[in-house]
Amino acid sequence: MIIKVLGSAAGGGFPQWNCNCSNCASARAGEPGFSPRTQSSLAVSANGTDWLLLNASPDLRQQINETPELGAVRSGSLRNTPIKAVVVTNADVDHIAGLINLREQQPLALYGSHRVLSTLAANSIFNVLSKDFVTRSDLPSDERVAVKGADCDLGLTVEAFDVPGKVALFLEDESRGPDFGTQKGDTIGLEITETATGKRFLYIPGCATIDAALAKRLEGAPLVFFDGTLFDDEEMIRQKLSQKTGKRMGHISISGPEGSISSFKNLNVDRKIFIHINNSNPILNDNSEERQAAEAAGWEVSHDGMEVRL
Ligand code: MLT
Ligand code: MN
Ligand code: ZN
Numbered sequence: 001m002i003i004k005v006l007g008s009a010a011g012g013g014f015p016q017w018n019c020n021c022s023n024c025a026s027a028r029a030g031e032p033g034f035s036p037r038t039q040s041s042l043a044v045s046a047n048g049t050d051w052l053l054l055n056a057s058p059d060l061r062q063q064i065n066e067t068p069e070l071g072a073v074r075s076g077s078l079r080n081t082p083i084k085a086v087v088v089t090n091a092d093v094d095h096i097a098g099l100i101n102l103r104e105q106q107p108l109a110l111y112g113s114h115r116v117l118s119t120l121a122a123n124s125i126f127n128v129l130s131k132d133f134v135t136r137s138d139l140p141s142d143e144r145v146a147v148k149g150a151d152c153d154l155g156l157t158v159e160a161f162d163v164p165g166k167v168a169l170f171l172e173d174e175s176r177g178p179d180f181g182t183q184k185g186d187t188i189g190l191e192i193t194e195t196a197t198g199k200r201f202l203y204i205p206g207c208a209t210i211d212a213a214l215a216k217r218l219e220g221a222p223l224v225f226f227d228g229t230l231f232d233d234e235e236m237i238r239q240k241l242s243q244k245t246g247k248r249m250g251h252i253s254i255s256g257p258e259g260s261i262s263s264f265k266n267l268n269v270d271r272k273i274f275i276h277i278n279n280s281n282p283i284l285n286d287n288s289e290e291r292q293a294a295e296a297a298g299w300e301v302s303h304d305g306m307e308v309r310l
Pocket of ligand 2: 010
């Protein structure tokens with residue numbers, strides 16, 4: 001199984017278009033140690049020819065153009081694509097806006113929770129993915145589903161599981177209490193398994209906290225791509241970028257007693273990789289103390305173009 005990181009940054013990307021924080025300014029200036037990153041997405045393939053996208057970021061067109069495996073094949077028919085299917089893990093803009101790039105009457109299979117597919121169905125702009133060409137299938141929680149493209153079996157199964165999180169930012173309803181109307185299916189994680197070999201990994205780009213059920217699922221996993229949005233809960237407030245904590249945004253932090261480094265300590269995960277990294281996060285500076293601390297704790301920091309083979 002081949003896994004390619006198409007985008008390793010959180011919503012907004014790195015640098016973010018309107019952001020003059022010290023990380024973004026350094027990335028924009030091309031300073032060494034600050035690699036630009038596009039928004040959160042992975043591509044996965046069992047055979048190296050047919051690909052499954054995990055999330056469709058607003059940067060998808062750029063990501064496809066920078067990934068030769070994902071371009072239309074020259075020896076193929078007049079309209080063709082190696083991208084056969086897409087799974088989305090929530091309805092945030094950074095994970096669904098790229099679906100609009102996948103129009104042009106191209107057969108495609110789209111998968112997501114019932115809740116997220118309902119959000120797409122309620123927004124007519126997504127009708128550019130015409131039902132004549134694009135199938136939409138619910139992913140029930142805790143069930144393995146064999147992922148099929150329009151004309152192929154991808155040789156992969158996907159199991160969705162509920163993860164503590166929050167409804168998409170643009171659907172938040174203050175009148176509905178402290179969880180803003182969050183419902184089951186608003187945030188899912190994915191376990192992807194290669195059918196032929198049984199090799200598997202987990203992809204959890206958004207997660208508010210690691211509860212007992214999630215800890216159980218993570219225990220002993222060979223590979224996990226995990227929410228690396230913020231290093232600490234107050235970093236956006238401290239940098240005067242936002243009034244919001246990580247908790248308020250539905251994201252666990254990397255550091256701290258309830259953070260991901262600490263929560264993963266006894267879970268025996270072989271390979272741990274941060275993804276969905278916000279531009280405020282000091283781990284985006286290759287030479288920061290925080291980056292060293294994450295690496296010393298056994299974590300890797302993903303970058304666009306990173307490839308993992310299982
Ligand atoms: C998030 O991960 O919290 C969202 O992508 C925020 C957003 O929509 O910008
Ligand atoms: Mn996001
Ligand atoms: Zn910034």
